[in-house]
Amino acid sequence: MNTGSVTTLPRLESAGLDGWMVRLFDSIEETNLPWITALLQRCESAFGTAVVDLVPSYTTLLVVFDPVQLSPLEAQQKITSLLTDLTPEGSSGTSQIHELPTFYHASVGPDLERVAEHTGLSVAEVIACHSQKTYRVFALGFAPGFAFMGLTAPQLECPRLDTPRKKVPVGSVAIAARQTAAYPTATPGGWNLLGRTSARLFDRKREGFSLLNVGDQVRFVPASREAFERSGGDITPMEACQ
């Protein structure tokens, strides 16, 4: 992608009266995340009560600060100093591997066949391909706790549906382009549904609310219908969820 700029990275861009966009990278790589989460943690401790929100995503960190405590210039200087000797979060750090039990089946994954057709793989190969890789959470957005993860294997690349579904059931596991996700709540959605996880992805009563956080590592673990149900999964077929 042409960003039309020759300025070096990282750089700070104005994001309004109370925000700075820290642009660290210019392409989507799983290796970006340890750098972004490291900066996020530094900002958290350095800004203290002056931090309002820190929104990490793929290549950037949006820093929203309290404009009463800090001027944009003061915030800029603070962030710049935090960037000078930044080191990525170590693999032994807080980032854990989540295993999401997933029931891959046409009854809850109505696009399995379509994906197989599009990719030239068999359904079994699609499932194997999707569940063998460990993914990184790039960003949370679209809905509370909705984690954009990747990258999926190149042979699994598949476009979104032409017409999004009005309602995708809770827990649906999906792919689009080279990303994967699981729906934390029933929302509209245009991704290809492969199955369903019993993991509770978003819970407003839980400490931290979201199971998955940016930078986390995730694996989808194939589960039998029985194991899926035992762990609290809902096997109501897709058609009955509309």
Place this chain on the structure above:
Amino acid sequence: MTTLPQSDIAIRVLRAGPLALLQDRGRFGVRHLGVTQGGPADLYSWAWANRLAGNPWGSASLEITFGGLQLVAERDLDIAIAGADLGATLEGHPVPLWQRVRWSEGQKLTFGTPVSGLRAYLSVRGGFAAPPAMGSVACVAREQLGGFDGHGRKLADDDRLSTFKPGITAAPGITQAPPHARPDFREPPQLDLLPGAQIAEFTGRSLFDAFNTWWRVDDRADRMGVRLAGPKLQCRIRSLISEGINLGGVQVPPDGQPIVLLNDRQTIGGYPRLGALSPLSVSRLAQCLPGQEVRLVARSGESVLREYRAFLASFAS
């Protein structure tokens, strides 16, 4: 040990109207989870309504869009309505706006249709009481968060609304907003825009057009964003890798028509931006009806910061 203030049923909803939402300041510290900010679309008028009702900063008010709401008081209440003039009447008599008013038990408070502005804020002394969801009662239906039930349900007919009981002493503070503090929402506003990183990527006449056009507020406008209609802006960048979006961000999708992002916006997005409106300009835009015209004015951070800090300081309790 702190004790929670007592709350009690105060109001019954006779007719919910098209859109009435409970709003405190909003949800913060959770945007990295994909949870939107919420809060009053017009922060300025919301702050005034609370102040005039004798409430501290951050109290929950009702944001009434378009009007159509009818309520009856189930006990004597002190209230203030600020923001849009939606033709509110108390037992058929016009309610003065931007000042404290007594609403007696049994009286009907009725909102009509917009006379000027789009969103009115009703504050009751003591503040509305509701169970917080993720630190806020701000109602976001899409996320099933906030509101009187805690799960994002909009106001419905026959709902009974609770307020916190205020102390027995008279509410302190001013009871009327001075005339200069009451915006005239029929005037076409000049909206302060702080230029952002992609501004240099707009080509040809686009930058001239952006700041020298009377943009028309489109009818595709809600609490997520307000679309502006006018000349097509051209940008060298069609899309970005999704990144966090701040309040007031002015994004320009490939159709060249800017969208100003408000309180219930998606937390991340990937369109190039002209920049971001100041918080007070976001407030002002939130009062514009479809068809009204607005102007974008490029401003520097320092002057806008001074104004915003002065606003916040005047409301600090």
